[in-house]
Amino acid sequence: xxxxxTVAGRHSGSRADSGLLEALHGLQAEHGYVPRQEAMALxxxxxxxxARIFEVLTFYSYFRLEEPxxxxxxxxxxTSCHLQEGPVLLxxxxxxxxxxPGEATADxxxxxxxxxxxxxxxxxxxxxxxxxxxxxxxPTDLPRIMKKHPPIVNKESNDDAHSTA
Ligand code: FES
Numbered sequence: 001x002x003x004x005x006t007v008a009g010r011h012s013g014s015r016a017d018s019g020l021l022e023a024l025h026g027l028q029a030e031h032g033y034v035p036r037q038e039a040m041a042l043x044x045x046x047x048x049x050x051a052r053i054f055e056v057l058t059f060y061s062y063f064r065l066e067e068p069x070x071x072x073x074x075x076x077x078x079t080s081c082h083l084q085e086g087p088v089l090l091x092x093x094x095x096x097x098x099x100x101p102g103e104a105t106a107d108x109x110x111x112x113x114x115x116x117x118x119x120x121x122x123x124x125x126x127x128x129x130x131x132x133x134x135x136x137x138x139p140t141d142l143p144r145i146m147k148k149h150p151p152i153v154n155k156e157s158n159d160d161a162h163s164t165a
Pocket of ligand 1 (some may be wrong): 076079080082116122126
């Protein structure tokens with residue numbers, strides 16, 4: 001809520017949707033995505049229809065409407081990686097995780113993204129896991145790579161489990 005109040009205060013007296021983009025950027029920076037509850041609060045605070053907010057959120061591919069996975073797997077689909085079996089690697093990861101690009105696994109552990117050129121084309125095809133880059137990745141390398149990045153336990157879920165036991 002702090003982001004919304006700060007932006008609303010800065011833009012008070014301006015057009016109703018003035019500051020909308022700034023607030024959405026702030027919310028995404030705070031949560032990693034724009035939660036529906038926050039979008040609704042923003043709608044009330046700026047007097048901007050919720051439909052207008054979702055119009056903006058869905059227009060810009062930068063904004064996320066779902067909570068991202070805790071470990072991000074980015075498959076490069078730039079020209080070089082595409083020509084070096086990048087799509088085969090992507091398919092293998094989709095099968096392994098059971099999700100499509102832009103989605104997170106049901107447990108929130110992994111996020112799968114497709115990106116354009118990571119700047120290391122001579123290492124195609126490239127997979128980036130968080131900020132670690134893997135070169136010349138083949139589908140058979142995936143189990144070894146995934147072992148290096150085991151699912152991160154969600155502390156809140158873990159705490160809940162202890163508190164209810
Ligand atoms: S095209 Fe994949 S790193 Fe450049």
